[in-house]
Amino acid sequence: MYIETVPNRNSPPAILLREGYREGGKVVKRTIANLSHWDPQLIEHLRILLKGGVAVESARALMSIERSLPHGHVAAVLGIARRCGLAKLLDPAPAPVRSLVLALVVARVLEPGSKLATWRNLQPESATHSLSQVLGLGAFEAERLYAALDWLGVAQPRIERSLARQHLGNGVLVLYDLTSTWVTGRHCALAHYGYSRDGKRDDPQIVFGLLCSADGCPVAVEVFAGNTADPATLAAQIDKLKERFGLSQVVWVGDRGMVPCARIEQVLRPAGMSWITALRSPQIAELIEDRGPWQPSLFDEHGLIALDSARYPGERLVVCRNPALAEERARKRAELLAAxxxxxxxxxxxxARTRNRLHGQDKIGLRVGRVIERYRMAKHFDLEITETSFTFTRKQAQIDAEAALDGLYVLRTNVPSEQFSDAQTVLAYKSLAQVERAFRSMKTVDLHVRPIYHFNESRVRAHVFLCMLAYYVEWHLREALKPLLHDDEDLATRRDQRTNPVMPTPRSEGANAKAARHRTDDALPVHSLHTLLQDLATLTYNITSTPVNPQAKIVITTRPTPLQSKAFALLGIDPACSQ
Structure with a gap:
């Protein structure tokens, strides 16, 4: 006997219990009963019985789910951490410490927070994801997590050496930039009042510099006291490259604030390093006096002019003009002057009014000072303040001189043109935006390095290094998942092929199509990395057991959606085998 479903035109199909048998050498069948009015679950039980199975009262009698945890995002981040080699860099540590350090890095990508919050999320009874189960951590004290952080701080030089061997080499580009962040409390020896890039002037700061390869992959980070000026950190980085990493010659790329003329003469040139940096506005003005003003018509289709100057012997200067930048600066200046x-x-x-007249040189000066400070236009006005009057006029000659520099910047390098062409020099300098992206991710978007709650100097350094390693994992994650993200997959290739390297590289047709449709070519939704990880988290890690042997735990992961399957295929990871 068997159950057959028979279509019934516009009505629901008929569910029939039938019997098949042979009669006169032919197979015939007959209907025993109409089961259409039965409960669907009862029909399925009968179907199982007819096939030789065993029907049970409910699915719970076979298996019960004891706990279900978000898992897909854990499998993705942990899998890419192993694929990019980070897990191997932790091998010298004892197994328990290695697992805790790896958990700290992965948790920083998944749910950035304080170490105590991370510890709670890793406890079996309060876990918010499957990371603790996958790594087999079990219950542990918070002090063990801090001990793992301390081990990471001690291991930082060795790990950075391994990363440098993998991503750097003699003669390659090295990107370097500096940022700051605030520290909670007043007891950290590194915390000092200094220039805050976050606008938190009332809080003590620390400063940290990030070394990246040419494609923006982070290699090393170093923490300095909060009152350290940008150029003062350069010598420490040169020593790190030469002594710790064993690199005798690299091309150092830094902005005009990081690599001023004094540091070139005092640090880079004696160390035998090459550099690509930019001139400051006063130096550009001096160059214009020497070589004459540069009209827009002088720039070729590449948007640049190559020249040399007696002020910079043995070096190349590349003058770049960006018309879009010139227009934007002119607009902004005009609006600020008008306001x-x-x-x-x-x-x-x-x-000058008759009633409640404003008078007194001090009072008038205070009000003028507030306006000038707000718009930062003091250099463009002549101000005359007396006890009873106030007048102002524009410094039109100075405004015109500044406008002549709109959209212009001059790069300075000692790298021979045979090694880097003028266009390649411009692209190398513009690649500093990769470091800015790393800072943006570490400080605000994803990893939240700030605020810092540690007071111990070594733990502050270890915390910043932990965030750098988390960004190292995130960088590889973004590279692998680009087809599912809003990122332009062909940006680097098209940037290198452009005839005008000064202008921004427009997005490709494929990237514009993704942005317009919010769908990939295979009709999958396009995400940011954050929302994609949220989607992956809906693939759950289910801990189940059976009545026959309740002590035996069976782990079952849910079936991936098409989007999740595509993401795991790009990562080369099987979420069911992530342990």
Whole structure:
């Protein structure tokens, strides 16, 4: 006997119990009963019985789910951490410490927070994802997590050497930039009041510099006291490259604040290093006086002019002009000048009114100072303040001189043109945006290095290094998942092939199509990395047991959706085998 479903035109199909047998050498069948009115679950039980199976009262009698944890994002981040070689870099540590350090790095990508919050999320009874189960951590004290962080701080030089061997070499580009972040409390020896790039002038700061390869992959990080100036950190990085990494010659790429003329003469040139940096505005003005003004018509289709100068013997200067940048700076200056004039005119009118006249040189000066400070336009105005009056006029000659530099920047390098062409030099300098992206990810978007709650100097350094390793994992994760992200997959190739390296590289047709449709070519939704990890987290890690042997735990992961399958295929990871 068997159960057959028979279509019934526009009505629901008929569910029939039938019997098949032979009659006169032919196979015939007959209907024994109409089961259409039965409960679907009862029909399925009968179907199992007819096939020789055993029907049970409910699915719970076979297996029960004891716990279900978000797992897909854990499998993705942990899998890429192993694929990119980070897990192997932790091998010298004892197994328990190695697992905890790996958990710290992965948890920083998944759910950045304080170490205590991370410890709670890794405890079996309060876990918010499957990371603890996958790594087999079990229950442990918070002190063990801090001990793992301390081990990571001690291992930082060795790990950075391994990363440098993998991503750097003699003659390659090295990107370097500096940023700051605030520290909670007043007891950290590194915390000092200094220039805050986050606008937190009321809080003590630390400063940290990030070394990256030419494609933006982080290699090393170093923490400095919060009152350390940018150029003062350069010598320490040169020593690190030469002594710790064994690199005798690299091309150092830094912005005009990081690599000023004094540091080139005092640090880079004596060390035998090459450099690509930019001139400051006063140096550009001196160059214009020597070589004459550069009209837009002088720039070729590449948007640049190569020249030399007696002020920089043995070096190349590449003058770049970006028309879009020139237009934007002119617009912004005009708006700031107009806004400043409106408020200064109101102050001048207040000094001339008949009632409640504003008077007193100090009072007038304070109000003028607030306006000038807000718009930072003091250099473009002549101000005359007396006890009873206030007048102002534009410094038009100075405004015109500044406008002549709009959209212009001059690169300075001692790298021979045979090694780096003028266009390649411009692209190398613009690649500093990769370091800015790393800072943005570490500080605000993904990893949240700030605020820092540690007071011990060594733990502050270890915390920043931990965030760098988390960004190292995230960088590889982004590279692998680009087809599913809003990122432009062909940006690097098209940037190298452009005739005008000064202008921004437009997005490719494929990237524009993804942005317009919010879908990939195979009709999958396009995500940011954050929302993609949220989607992957819906693939769960289920701990089950059976009544026959309740002590035996069976782990079952849910079936991936098409998007999740594509993501794991790009990563080369099987989420069911992530342990």
């Amino acid at each position: 400043t004039e409106v408020e200064l005119a109101a102050i001048a009118q207040a000094t």
